[in-house]
Structures are given as structure tokens and as C-alpha cells.
Amino acid sequence: MHYAGQIPKWEGLRDERYVYARYFEQSPPFEFFHDLETDPMQLVNLAGDPRYRTALDRARRRTNTLRDSYGGPFAVYKKPEPRKPNVVLIISDDQAWTDFGFMGHPVIETPHIDALARDGAAFTRGYVPTALCRASLATLATGLYPHQHGLTGNDPTIALEMQGPTYWNDPRYRELNAQLIANIDKMPTLPRLLADRGYVSFQSGKWWEGSYARGGFTDGMSHGDPDRGGRHGDDGLAIGREGLQPIFDFIEGAGDNPFFVWYAPFLPHTPHTPPDRLLQKYQSEGRAVELTRYYAMCEWLDETVGELMTYLEQNGLDDDTLVVFVSDNGWIQKTPQTATPPDWFTSFAPRSKQSPYDGGTRTPIILRWPSVIAPARYETLASTIDIVPTILHATGASVPTDLPGVNLMKAVEGRTIPRAAIFGEGFAHDIADINDPAKSLLYRWCIQGQWKLILTYDGAVHRYAMVHPRAHRSPELYDLIADPHETTNVAAEHPEIQAWLSERISRWWPLR
Numbered sequence: 412m413h414y415a416g417q418i419p420k421w422e423g424l425r426d427e428r429y430v431y432a433r434y435f436e437q438s439p440p441f442e443f444f445h446d447l448e449t450d451p452m453q454l455v456n457l458a459g460d461p462r463y464r465t466a467l468d469r470a471r472r473r474t475n476t477l478r479d480s481y482g483g484p485f486a487v488y489k490k491p492e493p494r495k496p497n498v499v500l501i502i503s504d505d506q507a508w509t510d511f512g513f514m515g516h517p518v519i520e521t522p523h524i525d526a527l528a529r530d531g532a533a534f535t536r537g538y539v540p541t542a543l544c545r546a547s548l549a550t551l552a553t554g555l556y557p558h559q560h561g562l563t564g565n566d567p568t569i570a571l572e573m574q575g576p577t578y579w580n581d582p583r584y585r586e587l588n589a590q591l592i593a594n595i596d597k598m599p600t601l602p603r604l605l606a607d608r609g610y611v612s613f614q615s616g617k618w619w620e621g622s623y624a625r626g627g628f629t630d631g632m633s634h635g636d637p638d639r640g641g642r643h644g645d646d647g648l649a650i651g652r653e654g655l656q657p658i659f660d661f662i663e664g665a666g667d668n669p670f671f672v673w674y675a676p677f678l679p680h681t682p683h684t685p686p687d688r689l690l691q692k693y694q695s696e697g698r699a700v701e702l703t704r705y706y707a708m709c710e711w712l713d714e715t716v717g718e719l720m721t722y723l724e725q726n727g728l729d730d731d732t733l734v735v736f737v738s739d740n741g742w743i744q745k746t747p748q749t750a751t752p753p754d755w756f757t758s759f760a761p762r763s764k765q766s767p768y769d770g771g772t773r774t775p776i777i778l779r780w781p782s783v784i785a786p787a788r789y790e791t792l793a794s795t796i797d798i799v800p801t802i803l804h805a806t807g808a809s810v811p812t813d814l815p816g817v818n819l820m821k822a823v824e825g826r827t828i829p830r831a832a833i834f835g836e837g838f839a840h841d842i843a844d845i846n847d848p849a850k851s852l853l854y855r856w857c858i859q860g861q862w863k864l865i866l867t868y869d870g871a872v873h874r875y876a877m878v879h880p881r882a883h884r885s886p887e888l889y890d891l892i893a894d895p896h897e898t899t900n901v902a903a904e905h906p907e908i909q910a911w912l913s914e915r916i917s918r919w920w921p922l923r
């Protein structure tokens with residue numbers, strides 16, 4: 412990482428009794444305050460404890476005085492003008508964290524995504540806050556948790572008599588969905604914040620929130636008109652499967668403006684219709700045809716990533732383009748051999764899409780920006796709530812103060828990410844009450860270090876009841892390092908960890 416000027420990121424002091432530090436990059440600043448008398452190891456942060464208010468205020472004032480005596484804020488440093496790299500956000504659709512060459516898959520070949528990981532910062536322990544398309548994409552557009560942006564499921568709940576293959580044509584469905592889409596109009600989305608910084612932006616692929624313009628993109632492929640098949644991307648869904656020319660045309664038309672590309676192809680998502688050459692490549696004695704098709708789809712996505720990167724290189728753009736790669740949710744292919752509960756009708760297996768398990772929620776997160784980011788792998792926990800603040804920081808755009816994520820570039824710069832745990836939530840596919848996310852709540856989870864706690868709730872499930880068998884009423888605790896596929900619930904052996912993480916979940920999103 413080029414780190415011009417060694418700009419300070421925190422200030423503070425230590426006296427005989429107290430240690431105080433303030434990380435002033437955030438607004439409001441993140442503060443640590445420790446009482447050495449009662450806590451010599453500095454394990455308990457008392458910055459929010461009202462009993463220490465007076466002592467904390469004194470430490471703040473003394474820090475300001477000391478700082479000013481050295482010439483005031485940043486007196487000896489000059490912040491460089493932030494650059495404006497181009498940004499390409501690649502979003503895989505329905506691909507598990509294991510299903511990449513660089514993540515160790517024994518069969519699937521993904522040489523171009525592997526190259527992104529090799530040349531960039533690869534966060535191998537990344538997560539989406541929820542394992543469903545629309546909610547996950549809205550997080551990538553806003554930086555908010557689904558319970559904050561309100562787009563928690565793919566559809567509003569529709570009455571039984573409306574159900575059928577074209578339920579989205581029912582006027583009652585359309586009215587509810589129009590209300591849902593209106594959520595995005597109010598939010599400072601990534602394209603809007605980048606536009607304030609002079610960026611032009613292009614939407615391609617999946618997009619559920621009406622026309623691309625509703626999300627603040629200056630250009631795009633999805634019209635969102637329900638009368639013309641608008642639901643989750645319409646014309647945009649041709650990207651990747653039918654080539655990348657619309658993206659190349661947009662970049663050519665961007666002129667001297669920095670650009671942002673949202674590339675969310677319908678890949679490896681169903682229909683699993685790979686080119687014949689890839690299908691043949693993955694055919695193997697004894698391998699189920701469903702699995703063969705899925706494997707081929709993963710490589711098809713990879714080929715399009717290669718095409719995109721080749722274009723950037725050939726046009727001299729790749730050195731100063733921040734490429735971000737992520738999956739919107741996981742996928743475990745169901746085959747005739749897969750054990751499923753009765754009436755399981757989807758083509759994915761249990762403990763994958765829509766579930767709180769890593770098969771649904773975990774994804775590698777890659778940041779590639781050759782002129783700035785040195786290649787490295789990170790075990791640091793990362794979340795897709797971090798993508799928006801990371802891109803905003805990298806581009807020098809303004810960062811809303813209420814975003815829950817962190818700037819992942821801190822880890823790349825060798826600094827500490829001030830966050831101990833990451834959180835997630837699972838909702839029903841159909842939103843029970845568009846004004847109250849908790850009515851569809853099924854799971855909440857928290858990961859700290861190697862531990863993952865999953866709590867289960869009784870939200871309304873409607874059409875997808877089968878995907879959420881309510882067999883588990885008890886909390887589930889997994890050691891993700893020893894048991895990455897979450898086979899053994901160790902909650903009973905570690906009641907103290909269960910209680911600690913449960914408390915963290917309650918504080919993260921207090922339910923009424």
C-alpha cells in the first residue's frame with residue numbers, strides 16, 4: 412500500500428490511571444478508554460460507561476491541549492488529494508465460498524477470479540449479511556443491513572389465490588412491490604454518492620429496484636417496467652451470458668469521467684445452461700448432471716471476468732481501477748444423492764441459499780487495485796456491508812456517518828479494523844410486512860474469531876416454509892476453524908460463549 416505522508420489515524424494519552432485513544436477518521440470518532448486500576452490488561456472499553464464520563468471528558472480535553480501544543484490537527488502533515496480510481500463491482504449470483512480454484516475447489520476452474528485474488532487483497536473469510544439476492548444486492552448498493560434498508564426479501568407476501576407462475580402481474584403484488592422499490596429512492600446509494608464526486612455509473616445484470624435510475628446510476632440496462640417483464644433485472648440479465656459489449660460501450664462513452672460499473676450477471680445462477688464446451692469439460696463418470704452443469708456455470712462466470720479484465724488491460728485502465736469481487740449468496744447444488752426434508756422443491760440443497768449457514772452466507776471478498784493494493788490474503792472477518800464504505804473511501808467520496816460497515820483498506824494498509832464481530836440476519840423470501848422487517852425474521856447470527864452463533868426466530872415464511880424447517884429451536888454454536896462446514900453444534904459445551912455472542916446480537920439490533 413502506498414501510504415503517503417504517514418498520516419496519523421489516532422491520538423490519545425496515557426497517565427498513571429487511564430489510557431485514552433481516539434480514532435478520528437470516523438465520525439463520530441471511535442474512542443477507547445481504559446481504567447488501569449481496575450483493568451490493567453485494558454480489556455474493557457469504558458468510553459460508553461456513564462460512570463467514567465467526567466474522567467473521559469478530562470482525557471479528551473487534555474488530548475486536545477496536547478495536540479494543539481504540537482501545532483493543531485495534522486499540522487505537520489498534508490493530506491494528499493484523494494485519487495479517483497475507476498470502480499468495477501463484480502457480483503457473482505448463487506455461488507458458494509468453496510467454489511473457486513483459489514478457495515481450494517478440487518474440480519471447478521476459475522483462473523481469472525483466481526488471478527484477481529492473487530494480484531489483490533483477498534479476504535477469504537467474507538460474509539453477506541443475508542443469503543438472498545434482493546436483500547444482499549440492496550446491501551451492496553446502500554451499505555446498510557437488510558433490516559435497515561427494508562428490502563429483506565425478494566417479493567412482498569402475496570395472498571394464496573394470487574400465487575402462480577406470473578404472480579408478479581397481479582395488481583396487488585405490483586402495488587406492494589412499488590412501495591418496496593420506493594425505499595431505494597430515499598437512500599444515499601453508492602452510485603449517488605459517487606456521482607457527487609464526478610463519477611458516471613452503469614448498472615448491468617441483476618437489479619430489483621425498478622429502473623437503474625432509481626438507484627442513482629447514470630446509465631444502465633434494466634428498465635424495471637413490470638409491463639415489459641421488469642422484476643429483477645429484465646434486459647440487464649443478458650449481460651455476461653450474451654457478452655459484455657454494453658459495458659465496453661459505456662466505458663468508451665465515459666470520456667474523462669471516472670466510472671463505476673455494477674456487473675451482476677445472472678451467473679452461475681439458474682437456468683444452468685452453460686456452453687457445450689464447458690459442459691463437456693466437466694462431465695465425469697458418476698458425477699450427477701446437475702452438478703456438472705453447475706460446475707460449468709461457475710467457469711462461465713469466470714470466463715466473463717477474464718473478458719472484462721482483458722478489456723481493462725488492453726485499454727490501459729486496469730492499473731488504476733479498483734475491481735471488487737463478491738458473491739451475493741451461496742449455493743449448494745442439489746443432486747439425486749442429496750438428503751432433503753420432505754417436499755423440498757428448490758434446486759439448491761439445504762444449508763445453502765436462504766440459510767444462515769456458511770453455504771449461504773460466506774463469500775470471498777477481493778479488492779484488486781494494482782497501483783495501490785499489494786497482493787495479500789487476509790483472515791480478517793469481512794462483510795459486504797464494508798463494500799460501500801471501502802469504495803467511498805478509496806474514491807474520496809463522502810461517507811455517510813451512519814453506515815455500519817468499515818473501510819477494508821485499513822487492513823490492506825496494515826492497520827487494525829476496529830471491529831470484533833460481524834453480524835447477519837435471515838428473512839423469509841416473501842416479506843410479511845414491508846414496514847416491519849422483524850415480522851419475517853428467521854435467523855440472526857454473529858461471528859467472532861472462530862465462533863459463530865445462530866439464533867432462530869418465528870417470522871412468517873409463507874411459500875418457502877419448506878426451506879426453513881423449524882427443527883432447531885435451540886441456539887447453534889460452531890467453531891468455524893475446526894469445523895468449517897458447521898457439522899457439530901457445540902453450544903452445550905460453551906454456554907459462556909453462547910451467552911456472550913447472544914448478548915452481542917441483542918445489542919447490535921435490539922428487537923422490540
Ligand SMILES: [Ca+2]
Nearest residue numbers: 504505544739
Ligand atoms: Ca443470488
